[in-house]
Amino acid sequence: MQPTLTSTLVSALLVWVSCLGGRGFAAQQRDIELLRPRSGQRGTTVEVILEGRDIRNPKEVLFYRPGIKAIDFEDMPRRKRNVSLHHGGIVRDRVKCRFVIAADCPLGEHALRLRTAETLSTVATFWVGPFPIVPELERGGFEVTYRGGETVVTANDKAIVQPNNSLKTAQEIPLNCTIAGQIKVTRELDDDYFCVRLKKGQRLSVEIDSVRLCDKAYAESEYDLMVRILDQDGKVLVEQDDSDLHVQDPIASMIAPHEGKYFIHIRQQLFKAGRWIYYRAHVGGFRRPLIAYPLGGRAGAATRLRLLGDPGGTTQQVVTLPEKPGDFTLFPGPKREQPPSGLPLRVSPYPNVLEKPDQVTPVQALPAALNGVIARKGQEDVFRFSVDKKKRYRVRVFARGLGSPLDTRIWFRHVGDEKNEMEADDATWADRGKPVVPNSLQRPELLDPSVIFAPRQEGEYLLGIADMRGLGGERFVYRVEIEPAKDVIHTHTVSWANDRFEINRTAGFIVPRNNRWTTNVYIAPERGNAYEGPLRLVPRGLPDGVTMTAPLFQPGMNGVPVQFVAAPGTRPQSCLFSIDLVRTEGEGKIHATSQAYIPFINHSGGRSWHHAHLMQFALGVIDSSPFTVELEQPSIPISQSGELKLKVSVRRQNGFQGAIDIQPDWYPNGVSGGGAVTIPPEKSEVEYSLSASPRATPGTWKMTMNATTTGGDAYSGVGRVRVSSNVIELAVGSPYVALKFKPSAVRRGQVTEIHCEVKHLQPFKQPARARLVGIPRGVSLVGDQYRLGPNDKKIVFKIRASPEALLGRYPQMRCELTFQEAGQSIRQLTENGVLRVDPAVKD
Template sequence: MRIFTTLMGSACLLTSALAGPMVHHIEYVTPRAGQRGTTVEVTIEGAFIKEARELLFYRPGIRCIELKSLPSLPQPRSTIHGGFIEDSVLAKIQIDADCPLGLHPFKLRTATELTTLSTFAVTRFPIVKEAQEDQPVPMNSAVLGRMDTKQVGDVDAYLVTGRKGEHLSVEVDSVWLTEKFYAGSEFDLTTRILDASGKELVRNDDSAIHLQDPVLSTILPADGEYRVEVKQRIYTSGGNGYYLAHIGSNHRPLAIYPAGGMKGEKLAATLLGDPAGDDAIQITLPAQPGDFAFNDTMPSPLMMRVSEFPNVLEAKEADETTVSSLPAALNGRIEAANDADSFRVKAKAGDRWRVRVFARSFGTPLDPRLTIRKADAETDEVTADDSTLPDRDLWAMSRQIQRKELMDPAVIWEPKSDGDYLINITDMRGLGDPTSVYRIEVEPVRDEINTFIQARVIDMVECPRLTSIAVPQGGRWTVNVNLVDAPGSRYKGELDLVVHGLPQGVRMIAPRLLAGQRQVPVQFIADAGTRPQTALISITCKATDGTPLLSRSQQSFPFLGHSGGHAWHSFVVNDYAFAVTEPTPYQIDVEQPSIPLSQNGELTLPVKITRKPGFDEAIEHQFDWVPSGVEGEPTLTIAAGKNEGTLRLSASQSATPGTYPLAMTASTTGGSYYLGAGRIRASSAFIDITIAQPYIALKSNPAAVRRGEKAQVVWDVEHKKPFEGEATATLLGLPKGVTVINTPKLKSGDKHLTFEISASPESLLGQYKELSCEITVTERNQQIRQRTGKAILRVDPALQQAALK
């Protein structure tokens, strides 16, 4: 499983609430970090977590070995946007000696929920807590500090003793470390190193490798004590800004060249950007292609790529580098201002290549511009500055989440003719730097359709009621799964979804996706005897006609954003968190309709609640997914003590005929109505809804009536399918003062439908263009309502009034 992190400032059906309190299960994790090979006691604070049962980590090497709920606060402590802290949990976390460094996302399973996501950091250095001004700390320490944003000019200083000629390297994780959903520049820090006399040796505010978080390193000029200062870059009183400052004697290269190679090979590479100079190394690459994090003694890694095709290195002294064949990975550096590199490749018309640049995604300062042109042409066939593709392998990302990977161009290249082509790369600002490393992967386009789970709510904040998977014992959970086609993918046929990693006793029901359909409700069912537990699962696509298809899962979680703004930091994971929870105290069932839902019609569905003894709360219910062209009623409530209700569906003329599976979602009414924290949720079984053509279609010529007189509105009837008995008709859209005298009936085969109308002396004059009819057909003891027709009615003055005029 790959996990991507970043810094920087498909839709699911919404309920009637446009916005609401941002109540997250987890608000604070203290301490925020622990050292490899240790066991750490961590306090998790938030809301609705007092019945904590289990901690689920997404990455290996870390686990919770003990979990204990602490007493709730006597009064909730407010956070932001309606959030609050009331409960806390003490977790004992065991970290393996070889646990991957960096952030480890996790969720908490409670008795009835799977919480919002938070993170815990793992470092190679021992943890030291900030305790005083000018605090002495050992070399190779990770200091957990806090920037007091209510104190103007707060500066945290740490004193460390070093020897002449050794490194002093500092990495401050702040934006990178935060688990806040809303915050500001209190996390934007700057750092500098000073000698004993107060002379500044080096400083850093923003870094290419970590963006807003500072990274700096120097070679100490003498034995002695040195001062490391951490302070806020821009003053804000927004709250406490926590950070983790790694202070060590490790080297700190800023890039590696080449930044990747073939899977399984021993790669000769050079570390770049360290104050001691470049360093040649050998790296054995993993056997699996994809992203690779290289690390030796550093607090954070250098990102690389592993491919299934060979490297081509730029020929430094030549104007062009010849590439013998494609696919290939093209590697080089833009080392000086206005530097430009070209690679000559052979291509044929009809070839389809995916060309991706990796530069900013590696944390290098290069802002790449990619062009491709025929070698003997004067104009480019392809020009790209930023990513023009919808995924960059990040298809679950919202436009409200910014990532440095999206600054690297990626294109689908289809050569227009046979011949030699030049793939060119420059810095779009005309800049250059010895650490401006790039890698261009050119590989054939393959059919690929991926799944993601994401809900469109305000600021893309995680919404457990729409994106979580927490199946109650003996119950059901339904979630909307979205699909996205990878750039260049041409498969347009039907798809089946396949689940991987489900615990024993749980099964998934996923309807087949029709050609072009890109969202579907997926239901999970847990047997009554399935034990409560957590797991990581994935859902992939399979072509029903056997076409080879690549497919992966993904889910994104934004942090550190503003209302209406962009998140600075986000997590993207390639597995879905899954839980079996304890049984719900109720069950919801919706009756399978025996009649279809007509286009331009309505259908009423009876709902039943079965309560366990002692449970008497109100229950909300709604459809979280309906087919295109169909609308469900907003959330309705079955009152406390009641067991029955109804919910209506309506279909527009654009609804596509066919049969669709629908499931109703229910929840208790406590907790957060918007994000869903604190509610007990369950799902009904799937029912089949058939959308059909309407029974009739009506047309009418314009009609007129005078004040004080009677007239007729006559509709021509087109029968589209037969019905039994008589249908009733209601004329809609009449102006004030005009009423219907008769109540006409309609039988199958009738060619006309006539309404007798009467206009009072005070009826409103004018032309009214929105007359229509509601037809009610009774079939199998259920009423089907259909709206049809569009007519014009003119209300004229009475004859006497007209004569006076």
């Protein structure tokens, strides 16, 4: 078995948690806890305040999408009182800048990181919309704090500028605007009313962004909002809580039945107090179709789409799809009538096949994209196509994940058979090509099947598609992409924290100038991948002066430690990059992506309500670290069941005299350490002990030592400066000897001998010190001068049992051997033996 990262890093995580000063929980801290305002309009400049901890001296904001540039950075005074959050986060520092939003900036969510002189922050988000921002005028009245895990609501002295909690006090707004609203914390539901004026036949559409807008680490149900549209008499015309397109964020649209005032009512579905409950409400006369048919088309081709779900009826639009296959967002309709959020579509390199209602639809050839609508209850669509028995096909359904209410079930059957050869209904994140997302997270996308179909026979097959519940309707649209399975392998990071909370200590890429940073990168083959050989990791997009080295990924591993080095003259900066995978055996391309998962509105168990699925890694080059760390190459291997001490030295610079914590974040399989070791200010060297289990995997493995300052938060790494040592090669070998204990017993008050047979596995030159460990209380070793010579075939220990020795059978007895090799003491523990302690013999 090759070493895996999972077991070693879980062990490392447990060690870190145990080192948190006796706290009953591990505080989970982020650099940025709050970014306000939450959104801005295209073509404008917005002043933004970012709040959190250890974010002073800001330099740059790195955005994952184009269209926004941050300028005019400024440190603001710290909060007079820190704000403590449920998950242990702290809001203390504040920085200000301006976001310049381009006129063609992509709409929607923009993930970002703040680079300061000392770090690249955790992820925050900002949203861009098409409409002018209109602030909700009601503010203040109450605040929320957390004490002992309880939510406490208290009154404050902030005035309510303009109440809007009834039809009478509704805030009048123009059409085609975005309300920047907030559910203020009260002891009861906060009702927000807004008023617009419409002519008869005019469309009114309202989209709420609340769950999707939130980038808070932990929350409960306080972001679950509902929306109602009422006429001037207070009659409810439309009421929505959720939506197929935006899940927990509602969408409401209607045609005005008469001229006059109309009211928009926004509130929580159920009351739940909370902090910073912001929302965006897009209000306008824009069209609001909810899904398109077909759900995509061929790359670069003009495709005619039917737009479904708008209250004004079904419309059609011809769209020229992009040349690059993958996901695509369409903003339907004429430019002045486009909604603030788009319709998700698929772009494929092969042709569309549209269903023929009420008959079997022939497919001329694979690969192809099959499209249809389960328009009525109990309907089942069937397609017919030829397959090559020698091929495997990746079959991926797109329906619920693209806003369709269809809960898809599919089956495959050879035309000559009566029984189905394969059936499928749901999928896993790995099946959907997103292995970085934890399995505990549930999303509509997982209701779309994704399988590898390996036909057992040559010839023609039938593919059936239906709704699991037997439901149907005009928006029950689906798309099934069938293509030959490819070699697809993904790289991703894992934040080894509770609920996959983001911590840069284990998942970041933050390299000080003239120093090193090491992060574990995981390798995840997709189902259907046929290549099982070694892989070489190749970076793409690193800035000048930064290099990456990584060991060869071997079959059986699930990841490798990857080191980044920034040369002395490298300019501080940040960038997005990817890691490609190149096969070292045979021919063929590995299709690879680089992924990161950031949960928001998290709940216990990792069931977040919102998350960012990022398709590139982020790297920051920061100012020089006040120290470097060097790891001495060991001249001898660590043996199974043995120990080895690694010599670590630090070089302080620029007057730094603080303590430094050291610890590896990766170990070969079966090798472990003793947790973090602190190098005190007055010292520059320390030894770090490694232990190998009897089943440690033999071989030579690359290792590094990570070192951090001791300020800030040890668990997350926020507020600490972290660097990595040079890479060493750690050899794991078999032990020097194997001992076999003969059955042994001793009576109380007597002395006896314990005989061990010795089998030599590795040569050694000097006699090894030997002692027994794991013997019960009241039993002691007679003498302390036991030695095992290089040629000895046995060793005999003498033990004495006191009159009070504990009676019983003790299977934990072991022999501890200390060898001297290359100036180092190497400790080995042998396999267990059994000692029985019997009563004394009566006279």
